[in-house]
Structures are given as C-alpha cells and as structure tokens.
Amino acid sequence: MAENKTKETKVDVIDFINSYVESDLKKADSFQLIKLMTEWTGFEPKMWGPTIIGFGSYHYKYASGHEGDAPMLGFSPRKAEFSLYVFSPTEENKHLLDDFGKFKMGKACIYIKKLSDINIVALEKMCKASIVYLNEHHECACREK
Numbered sequence: 001m002a003e004n005k006t007k008e009t010k011v012d013v014i015d016f017i018n019s020y021v022e023s024d025l026k027k028a029d030s031f032q033l034i035k036l037m038t039e040w041t042g043f044e045p046k047m048w049g050p051t052i053i054g055f056g057s058y059h060y061k062y063a064s065g066h067e068g069d070a071p072m073l074g075f076s077p078r079k080a081e082f083s084l085y086v087f088s089p090t091e092e093n094k095h096l097l098d099d100f101g102k103f104k105m106g107k108a109c110i111y112i113k114k115l116s117d118i119n120i121v122a123l124e125k126m127c128k129a130s131i132v133y134l135n136e137h138h139e140c141a142c143r144e145k
Helices: 013-020 024-041 120-137
Strands: 045-048 052-055 058-061 067-070 073-077 082-085 110-112
Touching (some): 013 045, 013 052, 024 052, 024 073, 024 082, 052 082, 073 120
Antiparallel strands (some): 045 052, 052 073, 058 067, 073 082, 082 110
C-alpha cells in the first residue's frame, strides 16, 4: 500500500508564507484565509506536506483499504492560484457553488486567483458544511471541539 505523502509537518506556517509566496496580495490573502479558517474550525494552522496549510484533521479509510489522515480544511498558495481544500462534493452541498464567485473546480480542490474573486460568506458556508460532512463520515478532530 502506498504511503500518504501529505502529512502534518513541523514547518512554521508564517515562515512558509513569507519564504514561498512572492506576491504581496497573495501573502495578504493567505493571512486572511488563515484568520478565517482558524475562526471557522477552532484549530491553528499547520503545514501538511511542503505547501498545504491545514486546519484540524480527520482520518479516512477507503473500501480499497487505503487510509490516512488529512486536514479538515486547508489551502495552498500556489504560484498560479490558490488551491482550496474546503468542499465536500455531495448533492446537499452542490448549491454552495452557485454564489461562490470566480473559480475552477479540480478533482479534490477549488482553484481561485484571489480572495476578492469569491464570496466569503459562501466560502464560510462551504467550509462549515464540509466540517459537518467529515464529522458524520469520518473520525474527525471536529468532534473534540
């Protein structure tokens, strides 16, 4: 069984942003996302792998037997755009994308250029719905809060 590459690390989140993110706007957006996601999850940010900033954690186990841990919510301030790990694609949650703003959907994330392109209220609803989903379907750190 392949080992999960995305694990929590000891790298300092602030140091990562200051050394990795080149654009002042992207740095400001990163710090705003940290503030919002900390508030919404109740967890401090941690680095997951080399470039993902995650909040809280949950344990997943697939029918194939593959299992591991992942952040409940997270984002990565990649060079071209942000990758947001905030959406649980269920029938009940699809409507949350209607008012979200400018984005592209990936297999496991939502891509945005900058925070001003999206509706922060819609982002909050999406994040909170994902936490509820994870709590109902996985062993989740959100149960401890």
